[in-house]
Amino acid sequence: MSNPFDDLKEDETDTSESEDSIDSESRTDSKRTDEQPSVAESAASSIHDSSPSETSVEGESADATSDEPLSPAETGPAFEYSEVKQKPFYARTETVNQFENEIRMTIVPKLAEAGLLDEETREIHDAVLRLANEQPERIAELVLEERRQSGSQ
Numbered sequence: 109m110s111n112p113f114d115d116l117k118e119d120e121t122d123t124s125e126s127e128d129s130i131d132s133e134s135r136t137d138s139k140r141t142d143e144q145p146s147v148a149e150s151a152a153s154s155i156h157d158s159s160p161s162e163t164s165v166e167g168e169s170a171d172a173t174s175d176e177p178l179s180p181a182e183t184g185p186a187f188e189y190s191e192v193k194q195k196p197f198y199a200r201t202e203t204v205n206q207f208e209n210e211i212r213m214t215i216v217p218k219l220a221e222a223g224l225l226d227e228e229t230r231e232i233h234d235a236v237l238r239l240a241n242e243q244p245e246r247i248a249e250l251v252l253e254e255r256r257q258s259g260s261q
Contacts, residue, residue: 185228192230 199207211232219227240247 184226186231187234189230 215232216227219225
């Protein structure tokens with residue numbers, strides 16, 4: 109009998125490969141020439157180059173906008189990738205396909221209507237699990253319903 113968790117070994121390999129690519133990208137960034145300042149260096153130099161009157165005007169406008177709530181599109185993801193714990197889901201292909209279609213056809217357009225155009229898959233998956241946590245009885249009903257249907261066939 110084969111190990112049902114063999115696919116997790118592949119995920120571990122993929123994770124180490126992706127970490128290697130991240131490390132190589134960070135080394136590439138550290139090899140940047142002095143002619144190409146980093147984004148942080150550019151931002152810092154532009155702040156120092158502005159005159160005191162420009163800085164005070166910018167500060168006043170920042171104070172005025174800080175009272176207004178930011179739209180979901182301006183806030184970025186609800187949580188960082190570092191807060192994510194990847195777990196495998198074992199579902200039938202038809203269920204996964206239907207879920208992905210619902211994401212494309214219903215969820216993403218609804219988020220776009222609200223002004224959120226940069227949704228992250230992790231946010232959608234987290235919302236699905238939170239919904240399941242809110243309605244555990246319904247999850248049990250669905251499992252029992254599926255068992256009854258498969259038993260009657």
